[in-house]
Amino acid sequence: MKIATWNVNSLRVRLPHLLAWLDTEKPDIVALQETKTVDEDFPLGEIHAAGYQTVFSGQKSYNGVALLSRLTPTGVTRDIANLDDAQRRLLAANYDGLRVINLYVPNGASVGSEKYAYKMSWLEKISAWIQQQLSTHEHLIVLGDFNIAPEDRDVHDPAAWQGQVLVSDAERAAFTRLRNLGLHDCFRLFEQPADVFSWWDYRAGAFRRNQGLRIDHILVSPALRALCTSCRIDTTPRKLERPSDHAPVVAEFTVK
């Protein structure tokens, strides 16, 4: 089973890239973030024609998450108790015995800002819910755009980014707390080349210079960790005309 996460930065604009990528990679489940599409405008026809079922939680202009799958989703969650968030950043579904949680973690703007406080509060509330989900789902996968580069090796220039949003100590501590619940970063289960990133700024030729951050992640429960056989970041779609600024992260599992 192949599972991926991709922040597409507008589903309607990126639909040709997504459809081409689905055709090439043939993933079983794909978590999308920043669809920026209200549910009425979700491109159901094209995605169904590609062989995927869908669940989504969108809003006008901003945010928005979706799950595409070969299997039929059940147990769909769009809101959780105590989060009370109008921003569409969370979507979970079951596929047979697998529980998939798709997250679009807030960006945080800058350390100390109101948006940063919202990000930290959001992470705290989500973590409590994920802890609960871990206790009821043996095969749990939490993936998405976390907007956190966990370690300095996930940053092209750690000195320049020191203390900034996406790499600050408090954000990294929140990510560590999530992992300490019993979640494993699939990417780091395997030997990886240096300087592999999942996001590059559109400006200043950042992708060409590989000046990126690894902020998109696939985390798994212990039972799934044992079944994970690979994890990589696919930079192919980032090279296309008018790309998303994020690249997909792809993990494979020896399950059904």
Add this chain to the structure above:
DNA sequence: ATGGCGCGCGCAGCGCGA
């Protein structure tokens, strides 16, 4: 060099992303 680019909205130029 606090800009650079790309998106949505909506028709100018701003808010937002990371």
